[in-house]
Amino acid sequence: MTAITLALNGEAIRLKNMRVTVSQQFPDKDQSGGTSSTAKSEEGAKGKELRVSGEIPFKDIAILTRLFQLANATGSGGARTVYRVANNVARAVNLREASFSGTIDAPQQEGRMSWLVTFTLTEFLSVAEKKEAAATSRATSKAQGAGAAVGGSGAANAGESDEKMTWFERKVLKPVNDALE
Template sequence: MTKIVILALDGEAIPLKEMKVTATQQFQEKDQSGQTSSTARAEQGIKAKELRISGVIPFSKPEILRRVFELGTATTSDGKMKVYRVANMTAQAIGFREATFSGQIDAPQLDGKMAWLVTFTLREFISVPEKKQARSDGKISSKVQGQAGGANATDGADESQKLSWFERNVLKPTDEALGKVVGGGNASA
């Protein structure tokens, strides 16, 4: 009988029993009403999506618990937290592709069972709102302007390497087409 993989990080299955995956996204805002009854709020941005994962690991499989902790504490050669490609139905449904471990990993003993209830959170790495903000801050548009101004062609190559296939082949052409429509038919204006 084949097992159905519910969650995989960089292609490695995370074999938790009774796994639950919960997607969350926070919309940061600040109350602007002071002491009045106003409902005014100041938007402070859309935060990265998160996946909260919980599941059971039997005491007879301590190597699984050890591996979860190893994945959570893994770092790159320059000391930054490792970024994982996430394979999960919920993640796929919300466009959640890459993540780092966030917060903490909990593994208390389950009452009445010889098992741990493991919970951890994966936070989206370079979320869509971050990409949008980077574009609006001019990080990407400055490269395009620099290339048009006579800079060498490697700037454009760098930009295409940073964009995913979907961004390069779907979103960018759509954005350019909308720019022509919204901009009055002249994209260079």
């Protein structure tokens, strides 16, 4: 019996000897020019990737067929389908949604009656992307609100400084709001 360690949109991916590896890139650029300096500039954090490998016995060809159907599935706009990912490694690194990327391959195993399937799931709307979008929307709302008259309501906007906030807004609401973003 195969233990289910990966599910996409609630559908179990049944691979034997499954291995799930998570990775994330942190690209940077060399800023040293022609010197021996080690200075680098950060270029943000890219989305996480789950590399999955495992075996499918020849007798279970329906599993291989279904896996390729999932990989080739597209939404109404023609974009690849985004799946909710259920896996312990994905949960540990806060990867909730992903789509197939790169290649999926299934070479025959020498001396075994099975295919060794490997594929990659790339995070959809990573935490870094969500933070960047939130920062952009905050900057846009601040720019739009800069010319507007301040209303008489007691609620504080996200753009108000700490001096204009009440104790409750500064000590309770702001930390909760910041944590949610």
